[in-house]
Amino acid sequence: MTSIPDGVQPILHSDQGTLYQLPRYQNRLDEVGLIQSMSRKGNCLDNAPMESFFSLAKREFIWRKEFVSINQFKESFSRYVSRFNNVRISRKNKGLTPVEIRNQALAA
Known part of the structure; x- marks a missing residue:
């Protein structure tokens, strides 16, 4: 199992x-x-990225x-999860992995 790097605190997604x-x-x-x-109540977009990930992970x-x-x-x-973040590409993200998208955002 992958260990959690120092300085990174895991996040548990939950609903209301x-x-x-x-x-x-x-x-x-x-x-x-x-x-x-x-x-937050009435704001379903707060966790939209995680909801999308959970949907894909289940399927x-x-x-x-x-x-x-x-x-x-x-x-x-x-x-x-490692494959999803580092290898799996997404057409909606122009063929980039989530890590590549994040790195582009951080470089901007």
């Missing part, structure tokens, strides 16, 4: 569901070092495989 707003849940996220990404990865253990899932999903 009641569970995700509970102080106990939010405290637990703080304890394990996760930042919560939660869209391209999760629904096409069977996993025998959580560790197998974690390792496979880590490889999928």
